[in-house]
Amino acid sequence: MMDEEVLVQLRNIVGKNRVLTRGNELYTYSFDATPIVQAQPDVVVMPGDTREVAEILKLAHVNQIPVIPRGSGTNLAGGTVPVEGGIVLNMTRFNKILEIDEKNLTATVGPGVITAEFHKAVEECGFFYPPDPGSMRISTIGGNVAQCAGGMRGLKYGVTKDYVMGLEYVLPTGQILRCGGKNYKDVAGYDLTRLLVGSEGTLAVITEITLKLLPRPETKRTLVVFCHQMVDAARIVERTIAEKIIPATMEFLDQATMQVVDDFSHLGLPRNVAAMLLLEQDGSEEQVVRDVDRIAEIAREEGVADVQLAKTAEEGAKLMAARRSALAALSRLRPTTILEDATVPRSQLAQMVEAIIQISAKHQVQICTFGHAGDGNLHPTCMTDERNHEEIKRVEEAFREIFATALALGGTITGEHGVGMAKMAYLPQRVGEGGIELMQAIKQAFDPHGIMNPGKVVAKAARSRVVVRNA
C-alpha cells in the first residue's frame, strides 16, 4: 500500500485524474503482453511533461518507491510488470511529434508516440524510419527505444539503436539531462545515448527522443518462396547474402505458423510446404527488379515448391501484415502462447531450426518457429496451457535447452525483446560474471536507490523464469 501522503503529492504534481488507485485500474496495469507474469502496482501515474516526471521521480527517490516506466505494455519480457509494486509511470501522454527537421534529416518526438503513426507522419514528408517491430501499430517509440526494438527490416537497416541520435531523460533523482543530439558525428565522452537505448527502464525515464531519418526508398517489391524443407530456406538466405544482395526483409515462417496465419488472414497459402520465406527489397526500381529476379532464380535452383512475386503494393503489404500477425494468430491454437527470442549467427540458422524441432519433440511440447531469417533472429513459440503446471515445467526445460543451443552456436538469448525479468537467469551465461558486475555498477551509478524498474535485467537476486505472483 502506498502512503496516503505520497498519493496527495502525486495528485498535486499531475492532477487528481492522472493518479489511478482503484482496484480495477491497478489490476489492468499488472501485466503486459508477456504470458503468465503478473504483479500489481500501488499506483498508476500519467504525467504530461518532463517537469512532472522529474517531480514524480524526486518523490519516489526520497521515499524509495519503485518506478516502472510504461509505453503500451506490448513487451514480451515482463519489462513493465511491477514485481515490487510501486508507481507505474504511464508515458502515453507524451504523444507529440515535436519536429521533423528536413534540413538535418531528424525527427524529435515524445516517447509516447505510436510507432506506426510516426511512420505515417514521416512518410508523408517523404522520409523513412526503418525500425518496424511487429507490434508497431500499438507500441510506443519510447518502448522501442527502451527495448531497442528490432523488426523485419533489421537485416539491411539495423534496429532502433541505429536511429536514436539524442535523448532527454530524467534520472531517478529527478535531474533532467540530455545526451546526443542532431550531430551525425559526436564522440564527446561516453556514448550515453547508446547505453540508454535498450536499458529497459532500469536507468532513467526517457522523455524526448531525436531520431535519424532516411530518404524514402523509391520503390519496393515483395517475394514469397515456399520451401519443401527448412534447410532450403536457410540456404536461400545464405546464398542471397553471399551474392552481396542485402534484402530489406527476409522473414521465415514454418509450416504450422503458416497454417495458422492463413486461417486468420485468408491468403490462400499452401498447406503442405515446410516453410515460407517472405522477402522484400527496396531501393531504386532498376536495382530492386534485378535483386528480386536474382533471388527468385536462386530459390528455383534450390528446388523450392513455388516462388511468387506480389503483383501489387497492396498484395505485398498484405503479406507483410500477415507475417506481423503470426504470433497473435498462433495464440489461437492453445490457451497460453509463450514466444521466445533466440538469435544465432545467420550461418547457423538451419541448424538452430533443426535443434528446436528436436527439442520440442523430446519434451513433447508444441513449438512453432518463425522470425527474421535474414538476421538469424528466431521466435520459437510454444503453444501451451498455463493451468497445466506439469506441462509448463516441460516448456521451461525445452526453452532452457533452446537457449543453451543458441549460446553454443555463438548466438544470444534475445535478439530484440530484451531481458526484462523473463531472461534474467540466462544473462550471466551470455555476458559472463564480469559483465554482470560491470552492468550492476552502471546501474548503481544511475540509480543508487535501485528504484528504477527493480527486479529487471541485472537485478541482484535473479528470479526463476516463471514468476506467477497473484495480484
Next chain:
Amino acid sequence: MIDVLKKFDMDELLNCMHCGFCLPACPTFQQTGLETYSPRGRIALMKGVAESKLPIDEEFEHNMYACLGCRACETACPAGVKYGELIETAREVVEDTKKAAGRQSFGRRIVLKRLFMHPRRMKLTGRALWALQASGLQELASKTGLVQILPREMTEMQVAVDRVASPADRKKRTRVVKAEQRAPVARKVGLFTGCIMDVMFYETNQATARLLSKAGCDVVFVDQQQCCGALHAHSGEKADAKVLAKQNIEAFEALDLDVIVNNAGGCGAALKEYHHWLKDDPVWADRARNFVAKVRDISELLTTLPLQVTKTLNARVTYQDSCHLAHGQGVRKQPRDLIRSIPGVEYIEMENADGCCGSAGIYNITNFDMSMRVLDDKMNHVADAKASIVVTANPGCLLQMKKGIIRAGLEGRMEAVHIVDLLDRLV
C-alpha cells in the same frame, strides 16, 4: 456467487494473449488512453473476476458498461477472441450478482423490462411521441424548459428525433405487400420490423416493403413479433433475451418464409445469434438454426435481387458502417455497392468509417458524455469527407448521426439518411 462465475468461458478468456492489437480499434480507449477502457483491460478484468481475484463491484460494473459493444476489437483481434460473447457474459454476471444481493436495478433495466419486453407499450410510447410532436408540445416544451423533467440525456437526444408516424398512418399498413413484378425466383419475405425502428422509423419499414415488392418479393409484416432482444443481451438480461428469441422464432416459422429480412444492423446481429443463445436448449436449438439460416440484412438481400435504381442523384455520398452490421455480421461491401449503383452518385469513403459513432444501443442515453466524445471524433471524419449525404444502416446510428450533424453545425449542408429511405426515393 460461484455459480455466477461458472458462466465465464475460461478458454475464451485465456485466448486473449494481451498483445494489445485491439487497442487502436477501440473508441473508448482512444478517448481515454486507459487500460480499464480497453478491450485488453476489460478482458483482464473479466479474467480477474472469473478467478475470484477481483470482486464484482460497482467499479467492475462501471467498466463493463463503459464498453460500447461495438465489437471493433473483435475484427482487430488476430487471436480470434470472441469479445462480444465475453462482454455479454460479464454483464450477465454483474446483473445476476445484483439480483442475488437484492440490490436496486438500473434505469437501464427498468427501461428494458417495462418497455422493450412489451411491444404494445412501445406502440403507446410511439403514439404519445406523435401526439407530443403533433400538438406542437415538443417545441413548447423545449422553449419553456418543460423537457427538463426528462433526464438530461434523453432531452439531449430528442432534438434528433424526426416526426413519428401518426396512429392514422399506422392503421393503413396492410399485412402483406404483394410483389409488383415477378422476380425470376419469387421470394416470400418476412419483415422484421424491430421495436424502436417501427415506432421512430415507421416510414423506413414501409419503404423497405415497397423496395422489396418492386424487387419481386411478397412481403409479410409478421404479427406477434417481439423486440429482437439485443438490448437485453447486451445489458446482462440474457434470460429475457432468450424469451424474446423464442417468441420471434415461433412467430416467423409459422409462415413458411424464404427469407427474414431486417433493416437494423443491431437487431440483425442479434437475430443471427439466436442459435448461439439457444444452443443448449434441446427444444429450440434446431428451430433457432433454421431461423438464423433465413435472416438477412436488407442490403444483403437487395444486392441479390433485380432492383433497378432509375433516378439520378447528383450528390457526394458517404457511408457510416453500423458496428453490428460490419463487425457483428461482416456486411460491409453490400451497402457500399448499393450506394455506388445509384446513377450520378459520387461515393466517398470516409476515414475510419467502421469506427463506432457512439450510439451503441442505448449507450448514448446510459453513457451520454462518452457517447458524445466518440461522436464528435466521428463527425470530424464525416466533415472531412465533404459529402452532402451520410448513409446509415441502423436506426440508432441514424439518430446519432442526426445528432452529430447538429453538434458539428453541419445542418443544412448535410443530411443523414437510412439506406432504405435513400433507395426508396430513387427507384
